[in-house]
Amino acid sequence: MSQLQFIVRTMLVLLIAFTGADYLAQNVPARVEADGWARKRDALVRFYTPSVGRADAPVHIVIFMDPASEICRVFYPLVREMREADPDRIRLTVRSAVVVGDMDKVLEILEAARRQGKFWEVLEGLLHAQPVWVKKDEIRPDAAWKVVENLDIGLDMPRARADAASRDVFLTIRRDKGDTARMVVKEPAVFFVNGKRLPRPGVESLKKLVAESMDKAVSG
Structure with missing residues (x-):
């Protein structure tokens, strides 16, 4: 190999190296950010998460x-009424966030109900009768x-009782609790609208955020 060929090949290798480095510098952070958002989106809504409303609704409340x-x-009935007032354009998803006591046994009841297509009925029944099974922040699963x-x-x-006691439901509850922690949910009720967290609590x-x-969505 002549000295000229060696120089030319060396320059080509360096050019490829710098081009590759530049590509990585420009694209890897974006890819990492996209992957991060994908994980956040998964933590926001799982494929099995209870939802009501059209999948293509322009507004999705979680x-x-x-x-x-x-x-x-x-708070829940007010949000439900908001969705029912505009059912074609608002989708509602409910995730469990534990603030009061040890709720695992009750979350297992809800998950077991979801597997029979009865999540909403059981959720609303438990909310209505909350004083019966919550006494001074003590949870009474029975x-x-x-x-x-x-x-x-x-x-x-x-x-339902068999499902609630199953390992599959146990793992689902653990995954959901991990999602709750990942979304930094520490308040009794935290809302996201189209992936954006509600800045201040209140109806x-x-x-305003829904509007x-x-x-x-309409202008876009």
Whole structure:
């Protein structure tokens, strides 16, 4: 190999190296950021997460809520009414966030109900009867089961109890609790609208963010 050929080949190798480094510098951070958002999006809504409303609705409200919280007991019906007032354009998803006591046993009840397509009925039944199974921040799972048994919604109770005690449900609850921690949810009710966290708690603040998201979806 001549000296000229050696120089030319060396320059080509360096050019490829610098070009590759430049490509990585420009694209890897973006890819990492995209991967980070993908993980955050998964933590926001899992494929099995209870949702109501059209999948292509322009506005998607996700609420992390604690069924044992009095705040959630008051807040949830208002959010439900908001969605029912505009069912074609608003989708609602509920995630469990534990703030009051040890809620695992009650979350297992809700997950077992979800597997029979009865999540919403059981959630609303437990919220309505919250004073029965929550006493001074003490969670009473047996009382919660009694509430569910009396709902008369066609829930297969033996199957529900078996599902609630299964390892599969245990792993689902653990995954959901991990999502809650990842989304930095520490309040009784935390809302996201189209992936954006509600800056201030309150119905009016939620309505404003929903309206803004609706306008953006329509104009976009």
